[in-house]
Amino acid sequence: MAEKILMKGNEAIAYGAIDCGCDGYFGYPITPQSEVMETLMKVQPWETTGMVVLQAESETSSINMVYGGACCGKKVMTSSSSPGISLMCEGLSYIAGAELPCVVVNVMRGGPGLGTIQPSQGDYFQAVKGGGHGDYHPIVLAPASAQDMYDFVGEAFELAFKYRNPAMILGDGVIGQMMEKVEIRPAKPRRTDEEIRALCDSWATIGNKGRHGNTITSLALDPQVQENFNIKLQKKYAEIEANEVRYSTYMTDDAEYLIVAFGCMSRIGEKVVELAREEGIKLGLLRPITLYPFPKKEIDALVPQLKNILSLELNAGQMVEDIRLIVNGRIPVNFYGRQGGMIPDPEEILEVFKKTM
Amino acid sequence: MDINEIIKPENKVYGKTPILKDNILHYCPGCSHGVVHKIIAEVIEEMGIQDKTIGISPVGCSVFAYNYLDIDWQQAAHGRAPALATATKRLMPDKYVFTYQGDGDLASIGTAEVMHACNRGENIVIIFINNAIYGMTGGQMAPTTLLGQVTATTPYGRKAELNGYPLKITELIAQLEGTCYVTRQSVQNPAAVRKTKKAIRKAFENSMMKKGTSFVEVVSTCNSGWKVTPVQANKWMEENMFPFYPLGDMKDR
Amino acid sequence: MATQGAIVVDKERCKGCGVCVVNCPTEAIALSHEVNGKGYNFLSLVNPEKCIGCANCATVCPDSVITVYRVKI
Known part of the structure; x- marks a missing residue:
């Protein structure tokens, strides 16, 4: 029998991250999702799995730490709530434009503006249409239980790496705050440096051993190069639409x-x-x-x-x-x-x- | 002695480091960026750390730094390089991680990121190119633009009442407990280049000794933005920039 | 001990900024009257007998176009 523990949806995100072999979490406190980082800081996964957990100075910085970590082929994530996600949209656009995998959790609260700390689903458009500038989509998973919060972290990482695209877990204050029993799965170890090199050496910034330098950028000044890239991105989204619908x-x-x-x-x-x-x-x-x-x-x-x-x-x-x-x-x-x-x-x-x- | 007698491999004393790619730099003639790129490349070669170095390029003229040094590069959003560097170094502590940022990137839009990375004492190297102007967008005012200095957005000279004061961000950074080495250098003559190279090498070495953040400002020229020749730009820098941005180590521990 | 030097300039990469010229202690170099493919007056070793191979020119060159050779005489 797998172990079942009573916890908040937000706590489930934290345990889901540790147990799926996440390499790094970078975040900034915001209600109603602060328990994600609080749980990680309490559990101290750096002592066990080696997972890095860092409280950044802003959501802007958090998402750019995620960008840097994703450049290294690492499983990195952040979590926030609506106003914080708005700040992260710049970074999300860069991450999508640089074709990097990462997981972003949005425990939605009501807006616009500072709005309310109460639950909302007002960021649907922002999430599914991209949110930041340019033509891109994150893959968006919508959890309906604390168990989903736990399970979706690992699933989101798998999708993110499969398509080298940001994946978002679009929860809300209800799912984040309510307590439910969550079935804990056997923890997966973090990927080793060798495994990351085998999987990501063609693009990741992990040191150019035996090859020329890799560059991760979303910049293309030549219009034809940029259009070709955009077409490639849309092909990827068509593939995602064909293969990854869940309901x-x-x-x-x-x-x-x-x-x-x-x-x-x-x-x-x-x-x-x-x-x-x-x-x-x-x-x-x-x-x-x-x-x-x-x-x-x-x-x-x-x-x-x-x-x-x-x-x-x-x-x-x-x-x-x-x-x-x-x-x-x-x-x-x-x-x-x-x-x-x-x-x-x-x-x-x-x-x-x-x-x- | 005939020149052809001298030009032989065994007599070579200086040449382009192989860390620099063959791409022609897109910078304007005489731009300081090229010299600083070369210095970083030489330090990487001399330390033998090509496959252990991750560079993070900014938004600004040096966004394309990745076209010139044959190492792994991340290209950051405007001002965010220290955040990328933070995660990169924490996730891969055995790597040498440096950001390369201009005055707009580091001292304007990226002020929060650089302050907090330095305050946390991230074991990274920050190279700060201060030429007191926005080069890439066509010569607008930078946070470090001097009072009275003419730019595209201060056509009658920077006025304190209108634009505030030039920002000595390096002095601010030197106050932060997280920094171990903070210095201001330049590259307008061979002695200055050698000093800057020493500073950058020390910064790279520090980053493996868990001493905290090393911050190297290079007071630089932008002759296109300043609308003078490269040689005049170096002179203008010495006469106008150095009195306000004095060279030397602010902190070394 | 005296030294004699020589430089080789990658003419096509030189942008003729002239920063090297003012940093040459012996006036061995100057910008050429000719231009390269990009239209720049590239660097030239005009007084080879004056070159001491100090590498000042190459040290300050932003475009890494100068290779320096030196012998003891």
Whole structure:
């Protein structure tokens, strides 16, 4: 039996990092995710796995430490919450432009501006569309439990290295703060210098032993060179979209109506489905686990059997736009959301939903 | 003695180090960057650390430093090189890690990163090129631009009321407990070049002795930005920059 | 002991900045009246008999275009 420990989602990120062989964490405190670094500092993984943990002077510096660490072929990560992620967007753009792997965790809070420290999903657009300048996407995973927070760190690193692209875990204050039992997996050792050289010597800055120097840059002044690079990047994203979509469904086989919700809202959505079913309404739920790539085909395949779709989000309506692009006017796509840290209860949502029937 | 008698491999006393690639430098004629690049390359060659050195280039004229030294390079976002260097050195403590930054990169947009890297005492080398002007963007005011100095954004000369004062960031950095070696040098003549080379070598050696951050400012010229000839630029630097940015070690422990 | 020197200039890489010329202690070098492919008046050893091989010119050269040779005489 694997060990199960009660912990916050944020703590699960910290343990997930240590147990997946993460080499370095660089962060800056911000509510509601400060427990990530606090846990790491308490556990002191540098004494056991050799993982580096450092409190930086800002989110800007954190993401650029991640950039430097990623240049070295190391598994490096940071975590923050919405305002901090805004500061990191410059670095994320560089990391995507330099084709480097890293993991960034966003435990979302409400905005805009300093906003609130309460939960939100208001950074959906920022996450899935890139956030920083230029044409890029991070791979975005949306956890819905503390277990997901733990598991997704390792999964995000695998995706990040597979595609040499930043991967983001887009959580929210609910998932970060709530306590749940988390099944702890056997720890994976950190990669050795030899393993990193075998895996990353063609691009990483690990010392030019037996070869000329590698340069990691996102700069190309020649327009044709830059366009070629952009085309290559888009090919990579097409590959990611073809291969890495993750989602789950709940009672969709016979569904006539569909809720689409991610993260904490998918859990509330499940309850709404159950309440609706009690009343004989054939409601189902689709939870995108990857927000980029978005489960386009999967939603598209359900459209013929559906009368409408409700996008359920903790924001003013962001994911709903992506769903409408897929549905393309065939059926109504409605939206319900709360903001500012307000979280709707299932009965409230069911009432809203019934009005759309 | 006939010149061809002298030009023989056994008589060679000075030439381009193989650490420098064959690429022609994109810098303007007489630019100090080329001399400092060469010095770093020579130090790397003499210490035998080519495959253990990671350079971090800035945004500014020297963004392309990676085209000239045959080592592994990271190209940082504007001002962030010390953050990249911090992670690189902490994750690979057996490597020599240096940043190469201009005055806009280090003393303006990257002030927080350089201060905190130095204050943490990261075991890295920071090479700071101070030519008191933004070269790459076309000669605008830098934080280190002297009072009265004409630039594209101070066309009537830098005025304290409008633009504040030139920033002696190296003096600030020397105050930080995390730094072990802070010095200001120049490269306008052979003696100055030799001193700068000694300073850079000491900085590289320090970085393996866990003594903290070594910071080498090189007061430099930007003859294109200053709109003078390279030779006049060196003279202008000696007459105007050196009185405000005096050369020498500020800290060595 | 006296020395005699000589330099070889990579003409095509020289940008004719002239920083070397003012740092030559013996006036052995000067910028050429000719220009290279880029249009620069490249460095030339105009008074070879004056060159002592001190390497001052090469030391200050930003473009590393000068190789210095020296013999004892």
